[in-house]
Amino acid sequence: MRQLNVELGERSYPIYIGEGLLDEVSSYFVKHGISQKSPLMIITDEKVAPFYLEHLTERLSAGGFKVVSAIVASGEQSKSLANLELLVTKALEGGLDRKSAIVALGGGVVGDLAGFVAASYMRGVKFVQIPTTILAHDSSVGGKVAVNHPLAKNIIGAFHQPEFVLYDLKTLQSLPDREVKAGLSEVVKHGLIWDKEFVDWCIANAGAMVSKQPEALGYALYKGCGVKAQVVSEDEKESSLRAILNLGHTIGHALEAVAGYNELLHGEAISIGMIGSAKLGVRYGASEDLLRVTALALESCGLPTRIPAHYDTDAILAAMMHDKKFSEGTVVFVVPVEIGKVEIKPDVPIQWVREIIEELKQED
Amino acid sequence: MRQLNVELGERSYPIYIGEGLLDEVSSYFVKHGISQKSPLMIITDEKVAPFYLEHLTERLSAGGFKVVSAIVASGEQSKSLANLELLVTKALEGGLDRKSAIVALGGGVVGDLAGFVAASYMRGVKFVQIPTTILAHDSSVGGKVAVNHPLAKNIIGAFHQPEFVLYDLKTLQSLPDREVKAGLSEVVKHGLIWDKEFVDWCIANAGAMVSKQPEALGYALYKGCGVKAQVVSEDEKESSLRAILNLGHTIGHALEAVAGYNELLHGEAISIGMIGSAKLGVRYGASEDLLRVTALALESCGLPTRIPAHYDTDAILAAMMHDKKFSEGTVVFVVPVEIGKVEIKPDVPIQWVREIIEELKQED
Numbered sequence: 001m002r003q004l005n006v007e008l009g010e011r012s013y014p015i016y017i018g019e020g021l022l023d024e025v026s027s028y029f030v031k032h033g034i035s036q037k038s039p040l041m042i043i044t045d046e047k048v049a050p051f052y053l054e055h056l057t058e059r060l061s062a063g064g065f066k067v068v069s070a071i072v073a074s075g076e077q078s079k080s081l082a083n084l085e086l087l088v089t090k091a092l093e094g095g096l097d098r099k100s101a102i103v104a105l106g107g108g109v110v111g112d113l114a115g116f117v118a119a120s121y122m123r124g125v126k127f128v129q130i131p132t133t134i135l136a137h138d139s140s141v142g143g144k145v146a147v148n149h150p151l152a153k154n155i156i157g158a159f160h161q162p163e164f165v166l167y168d169l170k171t172l173q174s175l176p177d178r179e180v181k182a183g184l185s186e187v188v189k190h191g192l193i194w195d196k197e198f199v200d201w202c203i204a205n206a207g208a209m210v211s212k213q214p215e216a217l218g219y220a221l222y223k224g225c226g227v228k229a230q231v232v233s234e235d236e237k238e239s240s241l242r243a244i245l246n247l248g249h250t251i252g253h254a255l256e257a258v259a260g261y262n263e264l265l266h267g268e269a270i271s272i273g274m275i276g277s278a279k280l281g282v283r284y285g286a287s288e289d290l291l292r293v294t295a296l297a298l299e300s301c302g303l304p305t306r307i308p309a310h311y312d313t314d315a316i317l318a319a320m321m322h323d324k325k326f327s328e329g330t331v332v333f334v335v336p337v338e339i340g341k342v343e344i345k346p347d348v349p350i351q352w353v354r355e356i357i358e359e360l361k362q363e364d
Numbered sequence: 365m366r367q368l369n370v371e372l373g374e375r376s377y378p379i380y381i382g383e384g385l386l387d388e389v390s391s392y393f394v395k396h397g398i399s400q401k402s403p404l405m406i407i408t409d410e411k412v413a414p415f416y417l418e419h420l421t422e423r424l425s426a427g428g429f430k431v432v433s434a435i436v437a438s439g440e441q442s443k444s445l446a447n448l449e450l451l452v453t454k455a456l457e458g459g460l461d462r463k464s465a466i467v468a469l470g471g472g473v474v475g476d477l478a479g480f481v482a483a484s485y486m487r488g489v490k491f492v493q494i495p496t497t498i499l500a501h502d503s504s505v506g507g508k509v510a511v512n513h514p515l516a517k518n519i520i521g522a523f524h525q526p527e528f529v530l531y532d533l534k535t536l537q538s539l540p541d542r543e544v545k546a547g548l549s550e551v552v553k554h555g556l557i558w559d560k561e562f563v564d565w566c567i568a569n570a571g572a573m574v575s576k577q578p579e580a581l582g583y584a585l586y587k588g589c590g591v592k593a594q595v596v597s598e599d600e601k602e603s604s605l606r607a608i609l610n611l612g613h614t615i616g617h618a619l620e621a622v623a624g625y626n627e628l629l630h631g632e633a634i635s636i637g638m639i640g641s642a643k644l645g646v647r648y649g650a651s652e653d654l655l656r657v658t659a660l661a662l663e664s665c666g667l668p669t670r671i672p673a674h675y676d677t678d679a680i681l682a683a684m685m686h687d688k689k690f691s692e693g694t695v696v697f698v699v700p701v702e703i704g705k706v707e708i709k710p711d712v713p714i715q716w717v718r719e720i721i722e723e724l725k726q727e728d
Contacts, residue, residue, distance in 0.1 A: 081445050157486075
């Protein structure tokens, strides 16, 4: 079992990563002072529930905890104010009080939604995260929780740190291959922004990760969470440094916006976005090696590195304009300088971005 | 101009109280680093808007601020998730970003609603309070913001401290007499829990306050906010001490619940509740003087001290049971020991409360 501490002063918390941790889940709840008198509520989605909800409920009940649970639809559309209201109804009906905890069992969507319920129910109750995807390693560090608004994603939310995060590597075994690969995209990103050695390790161990070998996945999550924890510790409320975590996201979000439903997973979109960023880095003077190694790391994990040719360049740029603040033909971008190091460039010419998007399409 | 500082570490903030402060409102915004580049949004209600919205907007615009405004219906029903969604729509359409501020112009309802918008929009933006009622002096200290859920009041919320509070005593001149008196109920409460001298001052100056003399109201708000600020500084997240602020609220909330719409204002209900609490204090051994002075202070301010005879005792008790946790025939109560000092009694017999409710009715 690996343990990583996210250092945030009085809001610090540990991330436990290991095989079979769910079997002994109650001991972690006891250790962290979660009340056995006040009911706790597990929030999960309809995809994850059949695999782990019964086991988790049984283990917590056996440990003396009172458990209420709620299952939402899977997918981004569940992050809504309507679901917040519904989950608060369930919490009230279940008798949750100020000493209760909300437990997120699932991926990033469930974490964001359950986290915002925890942040706002009775002005804030305890929150525990039990991620069941690789991608969720990213959202399990940093306390950013939110729901969506019809006009904007993640616009209604809070910073609400969990009491602890419990990563049972066994739960990753049920992940479809495509989601494993997409999840590795954020793992590789954490190497690219912060830790060259870890990028080398990812390239060497990509096969083991893609085939879900627990030891490799455990180490990858430990290192990925570790980079994010360092960044977040230095900038909890995203005033400056934390922006480097957006590597690949400017192009990536735009691709998600123009892609059809489920055509590109988030991790796939930012994989392509990170290639675009590396190309920008080379334009700013970085070695061609930067692009080569970035592509190697992502391709080793089975991730796409090209924009499908039928995507419209103008539509991608328009989506970027909508997402970010533009001023006079330039855009803010996270640009790699070398493997393991990035910079925020406040004034990247949109024309460069257009050219790079074209390149990414032509090489398809 | 009086200034009071609410001490909450890095979340500390000042309350400015004085006549005509709205005229120079821009200088306060500049002093507190509110951005002139990012639009700010004033949230107010349909009762307050006709009096002060245009003036406030004009003064801020003249000071170089970009202003968006939103008007909600007045009354408790405006504290809804539906209004949160609507106000976030307005904020997005108005171009509010992370450096924007949300400004509450109005009473407690507007403060709670606007505060929760500020707490959750983009995971938290700056918040400024411009209260226009006496009652709002209470909610302007402590950072408790929230909206209601169909099953429970204030159940979805946050602790979100303002950057500063600006109390322009001129805005109180438009308050109906009944609301002035009801607002004084919380002022007197702050004396009763903490400061005997201030209770004496309230009795001596009740006439001046009721007739809205600015000097008297300014001092009353300064002292009332001061008591609450001291309590909140010691217990920001309401783990223990802050509960003493609930003096009179256990019976008061129950009376509000059984009263018809607008039959009892909040301040009127807790005035009666505080008489009930004083009666409990006497049962626990306090001097009869406690009850006499409590009644004198409240009656001097023109507040009711009796329960209308037609209210059903069982209904009041049932509403109390719904509101609070009961165990085996007892209830938690804030009970005065002497004027200026209260205790939390965890096990007040419900039978005593029943008898006191009957007394409060018979003396009508």
